[in-house]
Amino acid sequence: MRTGNALRLAQVDSHARKAGLSAGMTLADARARCPTLATLPCDPAAERQALDHLARAMLRFTPVVTPDPPDGLILDVTGCAHLFGGEDALARRVLAATRATTRHAFAGNAMAARALARHGADGNRGDIHALPVNALDLPDDALTALRRAGLRTIGDLARRPQAGLAARFGESAVMRLRQLLGETASPVAPRLPPVPVRAEARFAEPLIRTDDALEVIEDLLRQAARQMEQRHAGGRRFAVTLERSDGARRRLAIDTGNPVRDPATVLRLMRERIDTLADPLDPGFGFDAILLDVPRVEPLAPRQDALEGGRAAADDTLDALIDRLSVRLGADRVTRLHPADTHIPEAAQRLRPAIENTVSAPVSTWPLASGRDVALRPLTLFDPPQPVAVIAGVPDGPPQRFRWRRKVHEVRLAEGPERIAPEWWRRQDGHLGKLGGLTRDYYRIEDSEGRRYWMFRHGLFDEKSDPRWFLHGLFA
Structure with missing residues (x-):
C-alpha cells in the first residue's frame, strides 16, 4: 500500500515475519533485508470481499459471525462448541475450512478474544494481563503516552485506579480496558444471512x-x-x-x-x-x-412512471x-456480444447468453471511440482472416499490390503499421487459434478504386523466414 510517497507492506506471512519483516515497513527497507521478497499489490476491495466470503462460510459453525476488518473474524461459539467435540476440535475444523495461515484465541468476551488473537500466542486462552498495551487499539499518541508513563502491559493498567487513568489518558482507554477485562459488555453485531424470499x-x-x-x-x-x-x-x-x-x-x-x-x-x-x-x-x-x-x-x-400513461x-x-x-428457445440460443479482455481482434468479443446481465456477471466495457473521423478498425471482420498474395516495396513495408479472390488490386494509400504482439501467456491453452503466437503488423489500405481494407503481415522476419499476408476486414 502507498502511504504518502512511500510504499509500505500491508500484510506479511509467517516466512516474512521470520525474516524480520512486519506490516507497515517500507518496501525499500523490506527488500534491503530480504532481496528475494515477493510482493503483490494491495487490493482492499478484494480483501473485503474475501473477508465477507469467509464470514459466510463460518455460519456453518455458529450463527453469530461478524467481520473484524481488515483481516479478522469474531465468532460467538457459546453453546456451539460441544456440537463439534469441544473448543479445540471446533478450532481445528474452522482452520481447516479457511485453508489459510490464521491465528485464533478463546476468551469470555469478544474483545478479549480479539486481543489474544492479535497480540498473544496462537490458540491462547490465557492471561489478558500479560498482553501489551497495543491490545487496547488506541491511537499512536495515546500508546506512546502510556509507555512513557511506564505502563507497558494490560496488567500495569489494571492495577491502577481507573479514575486516574481516565483523567490522564482519556475515557476511551478506560473503556477499552474494561472491555478486555470483561467488566463491561462488548456486544457483537452479527452479520445475519439474508432471509430468503x-x-x-x-x-x-x-x-x-x-x-x-x-x-x-x-x-x-x-x-x-x-x-x-x-x-x-x-x-x-x-x-x-x-x-x-x-x-x-x-x-x-x-x-x-x-x-x-x-x-x-x-x-x-x-x-x-x-x-x-x-x-x-x-x-x-x-x-x-x-x-x-x-x-x-x-x-x-x-x-417513476411516465406522465403520458x-x-x-x-x-x-x-x-x-x-x-x-x-425462456422459449433456451438461454444458450439467444446471445449477445460481450467484450473480452484481449487485444487480438478476432477474440475481442465473445457470445454470451443475452439474459445475463452485467450486474450479476461483470465484464469489461467496450473501448471508447477516439473521436477521429476515420475509423481505425473496420466493422466487418473475416473469421478466419483470408490469405492474400502481396507485393511490397521493401520486405517489412506496406503492400503496393495484392491479389484477393483472383483479382489484383493496386494500392493507392497505405497507413501503418499497427503492431499487435502475441499474447504469450495464452499460447499453451490454444486460445489464440491457428494465427496466434506471431507478431502482426496491420495496415489500412485503399486501392485505386477507393475500396478500403484492413490487412496484416503475420510474423516478423526474425520470427519467420516467409511471413504471410492476410485480409482481416473491410471498411465501410
Whole structure:
C-alpha cells in the first residue's frame, strides 16, 4: 500500500515475519533485508470481499459471525462448541475450512478474544494481563503516552485506579480496558444471512386443473413481490415446485435479464416455460402444495412512471423480448456480444447468453471511440482472416499490390503499421487459434478504386523466414 510517497507492506506471512519483516515497513527497507521478497499489490476491495466470503462460510459453525476488518473474524461459539467435540476440535475444523495461515484465541468476551488473537500466542486462552498495551487499539499518541508513563502491559493498567487513568489518558482507554477485562459488555453485531424470499400454499383438497395452479402461482408471486418491495429488490430467478398427492414433484424455473417483481411479467414467462415443456405438466391426482422460491435477488430501485400513461421504455420492451425468447428457445440460443479482455481482434468479443446481465456477471466495457473521423478498425471482420498474395516495396513495408479472390488490386494509400504482439501467456491453452503466437503488423489500405481494407503481415522476419499476408476486414 502507498502511504504518502512511500510504499509500505500491508500484510506479511509467517516466512516474512521470520525474516524480520512486519506490516507497515517500507518496501525499500523490506527488500534491503530480504532481496528475494515477493510482493503483490494491495487490493482492499478484494480483501473485503474475501473477508465477507469467509464470514459466510463460518455460519456453518455458529450463527453469530461478524467481520473484524481488515483481516479478522469474531465468532460467538457459546453453546456451539460441544456440537463439534469441544473448543479445540471446533478450532481445528474452522482452520481447516479457511485453508489459510490464521491465528485464533478463546476468551469470555469478544474483545478479549480479539486481543489474544492479535497480540498473544496462537490458540491462547490465557492471561489478558500479560498482553501489551497495543491490545487496547488506541491511537499512536495515546500508546506512546502510556509507555512513557511506564505502563507497558494490560496488567500495569489494571492495577491502577481507573479514575486516574481516565483523567490522564482519556475515557476511551478506560473503556477499552474494561472491555478486555470483561467488566463491561462488548456486544457483537452479527452479520445475519439474508432471509430468503419464499411463499407457499397448501391445500386441503388437491388441485386437479393446471389453470387453478397458475392462479395460485400468481398469488404467490404477489406475496413474493411484497417481500421484495420492502427490500427494494427484484428477482432474477424464480423457481416453482409443484407437489403432487402421489409424492411426485415438478419443478419449473425461469431467469430474467434484469431484476423484476411484477407478478404479471413473471407469470407470462412461467406460461412460456410450461408451453415449451417436452413433458406436459400433468396434475395427476392433483397438487397438494405449491412452493415459490426466489433464490437470486438483486437491488431494484423504485421507478417513476411516465406522465403520458406509463408507457414502457424501449429498453424495457427489449429486455422483455429477450426474456421471452430465452425462456422459449433456451438461454444458450439467444446471445449477445460481450467484450473480452484481449487485444487480438478476432477474440475481442465473445457470445454470451443475452439474459445475463452485467450486474450479476461483470465484464469489461467496450473501448471508447477516439473521436477521429476515420475509423481505425473496420466493422466487418473475416473469421478466419483470408490469405492474400502481396507485393511490397521493401520486405517489412506496406503492400503496393495484392491479389484477393483472383483479382489484383493496386494500392493507392497505405497507413501503418499497427503492431499487435502475441499474447504469450495464452499460447499453451490454444486460445489464440491457428494465427496466434506471431507478431502482426496491420495496415489500412485503399486501392485505386477507393475500396478500403484492413490487412496484416503475420510474423516478423526474425520470427519467420516467409511471413504471410492476410485480409482481416473491410471498411465501410
